Amino acid sequence: MKNLKNYVLVGAFVVATLFVIAADHIDAPAVTGTRSDITDLYAFQAENPENLVFVANVQGLLSPKSTNSAHFDQDVLIEFNIDTDGDAIEDLVIQAAPRGNRMFFRGPIVPDQTGTVTTYNPANGTDVNSVIITKYGDEAIIENADGMSFFAGPRDDPFFFDFAQYTAILAGDATSFREEGVDTFAGTNVLSVVVEVPKDMLGDSDGDINVWVETKRKQ
Incomplete structure (x- = not known):
């Protein structure tokens, strides 16, 4: 029983349907600047059309200097939620939990419970894979197992956004x-978790899925 850990929601990023790119920088005051702050969620078809890729980025606006010492919070679980039947309740989850210099993955699995509380049991069954967390400046380390691919580590922030112009539009000082x-985020980095999954591991669906990612802190 000592392996059972409860995690409670601290941050969420919700996006509907497949093939999505979305970001949430700067404007989440409750978690901005923390290691649980989600900046991006990406879900798209892989180079192999039979696979899907899920990407979660956390800890945005990292300078090159701060990236060198940045690390995933050992008490924060990153959870991809996948709704395959359109009821906005997760049918499958992929969990990513850092331990030392590795990121451990479970899933896709049916969650023990849905909602804002997750019970994480790394000793439960054969659903666990892992990858060494890539260090800043090193070549990306990718692990392949059970038909899936895994990556965890720092990346250049891929999201392009003109935040100053956006602010000017909101203030009525610009119209477009x-x-x-x-690019407000040029020269900054994020910590990324990437999972490539065969579509047939996501169960039966009508071709559309809902995807959201959550960060949950250990209690």
């Missing part, structure tokens, strides 16, 4: 984005 915007 500039044709060539200024």
